[in-house]
Amino acid sequence: MKIAVVVQRYGQAVNGGAELHARYIAEHLARHAQVEVLTTCASDYVTWRNELPPGVEQVNGVPVRRFRVKHERDPRVFAKRSDRVFDERHSIGDELDWLDAEGPTSPALIDHISKHAADFDYCLFFSYRYYHAYYGARAASGRAILVPTAERDATIGLSIFQPLFRSVRALMYNSPEERAMINAVSGNEAVPGVVVGVGSNVPNNAQPARFRQQHNVRGPFAIYVGRVDRNKGCNELFEYFQEYLKDAAGKLSLVLIGHSLLEIPPHPRIRHLGFLDDADKFDAIAGAELLIMPSYYESLSMVALEAWALGRPVLANGKCDVLKGQCIRSNAGLYYDDGAEFLGTLEALEQNRWLAGSLGRNGRQFYRENYEWPVIEHKYLEMFDRLKKEAPRPIVDPLPGWFDRRRQDLRPAEEVIAGLPTGPAGRQTAAAPHRAAADAAGRRRA
């Protein structure tokens, strides 16, 4: 079996969530099939500048073929087009322009997929929101499997992606919440799909003492791992944690790991250690009392899974459906909706060792049952087998014509998102008014 993994960036130094996800999957599937990675020469997700040489190279034993990006992202143009499609009535042409502005625009990659798709049994496309997935899945129709890594942000409300979700051979979801959201927005229940997620290379012998000694960390601490960014809810985390620090009974410090785009509050019990390698990261998580995940939008929090794998409880932002759902399903984490709940849950986890221990044990069990690599690999292979037995789905819809592209009849993406059901899977509220958009698309095709 020959499989292509198509992703926007790829490399050992590339640490984005979806990119790391793609690398892990490629390396693990390489044990069962012949895997080739198709990607761009970019390594920076903001500019998409060509920084890596085009051509083929080996990364951890997997061949990686890189293609040049046609143009870098212009932030002003991208922001302008984003405002247009997210907040105003617009046309399909506007959305396609937005996709082009977002990048990484690599027609060479799409050409290669068009010419060589038949060489592969399946093409796994990661991250639905980028140029390579939209045009690549069309080019490899009948072989395209999408790993959407979708979050509940405005992009999911764009109408150009609805046919994409309906026309791929299969979807590998990260969480039941993601699946419910995509089903609601595109009505693709008929497309084979499975909730898989991704595993992690968690060591068996994490050494928290080494981390403490190396970074001079004393006393109990809560940890945050990821980009320290407003979009990740870190400003709210700082605000709440500073409230917690006013309580003399609380002994926890906050350790932050990851690049920072925010100013870190100057407090001796808030430590920012910057970017750490995997070994240090796992040592740090193992030494923490708990992991805090303040993010509003997550497709699947790998860090939370890693904390659970290491037997640590998670305190998540309850406004993120995926994180809340994971906490409830695993019984391995608490969640908060506001400052008072943050303080209450943090104090509960700090003071009640039994509770923290039980949540950690549940997390470890949850990880073993759902996210160990044999489980993940099995789900992928099972899906390949299933697709082999099923007849290929019809070819993806053609791109709309000149007039259809210019018809200003699409609702703002934010409005579409606002109508989607919310809450953890199985407990979702509000109806999905996606049908109107889907029907409109159907009428256009007719």
Next chain:
Amino acid sequence: MAEFNLRSDSVNVEQIMEQLRARIREKRGVDYTEQQIRELAAVKLEKFLDPRGVRSDLLEQFRKAQPAYEPPELPNFAFEDSTLFESHRAAIRWLRKLLLPILKLFFNPNPLIQALHIQSQLNTMNAEREARREATRRQLDQLYYELIHNLVVEATRLGIEVKNLKMRLESVSSRLEFNERRARALESVVVYKPSGAESERPPRQQPPPPQSQPQPQPRGQAPPQVSYVAPAAESAPTPQPAPAGGSPTGVEGPGQRSRRRRRRRGRRGAGSAAAIMGAPAAQSTSDTAGTIAGDAISVSEAEAVDEYEGGDEGGAAPAPAAEAAETRRESSGAEPPPAPAPDRSGEPDPQ
């Protein structure tokens, strides 16, 4: 926040969250969210507006998002010298231009054109000025509304804060009152070591606590170093046991004893002295072995004094009281008198 009532050993996160939220609500009383504060503010604004009968729907009017102001589509006021002869048909335009000299033979259109041109300029200026005024007025309206809204929100927030502070003040004042009573009780009992020759005089009589049972000393804890010296009044040639009451008259009224008993019960219910005084646990533990104010009394003795104060109850004294009594007995080497009471003649009636 530490305890959870879980039915079994398995953890149910949703159940825990429900309990936590209930506990937060209980702890905070009415927990106002930002939204609730705004709603309260709106209610207050309505209350403020209604009695004056200004306009019952003023708030609603304010709340309604004002439609974006678009200047009206005014007709084209431009009037130039060629306006009279313009046409969308080029041929007619050419013909009029050709015949213009002939027309000028009949009358002079220039003053008419000039007047209309000036009028068009005036119209344009007026329209622009009106548009500017309208925009300014709308901006001011929005500012006024924002100002009033923010004021009401802040006033509501302050009202809630004042209510909370009142409750805290009440709590603190009750604690203060209790501590004052305790301090007065201690002041009446604590006697400092007399200096010089007075200290060499042996005390004639020690007032041990009544019916105290010696308790075993806690492991690892040294007995309190207490030195009790009889007050000068007690070293008089004919000592009389002081009255149990603290009234200046020395005679206890019939209801005073029961009141004192009630007071004492209330104190016991309030926790240990260290806890009430807000001292950390470690501090209070260490204080138990130490003395306060020139080796006169320790915290454990303070508790003993507390019990001592109520010796008329006839019940068994708790351990600290017994320890203190035992210590005093050891230091004096005398047998305890049958029913002594400390000299509390200087203590005002707390009630």
